[in-house]
Amino acid sequence: MELQLALDLVNIPEGIALVKEVAPFIDIVEIGTPIVINEGLHAVKAMKEAFPHLKVLADLKIMDAGGYEVMKASEAGADIVTVLGASNDLTIKGCVDEAKKQGSKVLVDMINVKDIATRAKELDALGVDYICVHTGYDGQAAGQNPFEDLATIKSVVKNSKTAIAGGIKLETLPEAIKANPDLIIVGGGITGQDDKAGVASKIRDLITQG
Template identity: 65%
Template sequence: MKLQLALDLVNIQGAIELVKEVKAAFPNLTVLADLKIMDAAGYEVSQASAAGADIITILGTAEDESIKGAVEEAKKQGKQILADMIAVKDIAARAQELDELGVDYICVHTGYDLQAVGKNSFEDLSTIKSVVKNAQTAIAGGIKLETLPEVIKQHPDLVIVGGGITNKENKKATAREMKKLIEQG
């Protein structure tokens, strides 16, 4: 289980400062480009790869041909594809399809709008884990230090945290505490 920091910031300078602050504590960071690709996937993956991304996101609702193009290009580049399940209606069926299409990660994601009405993705994560055979699992959206233990119980391969770290006064300490909890798993 790994911790991935999401930089949900519009302010580029603020994002750069945040990376500097956290990178000092965690020097071997994996870069996830959250492009949420929907079309022209091979091209988008090649561009993200050239820019230094290790993992690139595509929307789980994208056409199968787009998913195939993303996976093919990522394999060529030695990168990974994360399918973001935001707005997918039939989680189990689409997760199975994405698994067969060769994505590296399938990620349940509670977007801001659903977080605002008290939703989370814990049940969807359990559903995905029950149907996938090859892909790793990930969870994103609204994860905080307080909710992290519940996430850890389900053993996703990747836990993506944004505001749960970036909105804290001591970001480094919060990230370190989360990483410790994940490692104890």
């Protein structure tokens, strides 16, 4: 089980300073969509240069031009690129084919996908690397939670790994671990805490204990 730190509401120098504090405890740094929108792929490049030993995920939430966007993100240093589950199969396929060429991976964000089971089965057949249940900011505010959806996805996929994201913090981590995804994504649960390294270390310990 890997741990991904999601950065959302910081600029590039703030993001790098934050990752410095918790780098020993994480596997993947996510350049979140708000940072991509504010700074572009420059943020991905700067993060990979600062932490070449960490994997970097570019949260592009691709909806079109899949091959082109995966190419650009991979060239900027992204190890993993996100595409929306709500996108067209042709877009997903474009992402998967290009990622194979580039040596990067594709993570599908299932945010706002209605029929999770059917779509996860299709995505698995399309060869995506990760399928991620994700309760977005707007959904979290409405009280949604992703644990049931993860169980549904795990019951139908054959090859894809699974990931979980959306408001996970130290207190809710045991429930996330119990759901047994391959990747746990934590944002504010680390970045919003005073003792970031302390919390990240505890989260890492819990994940390692499984």
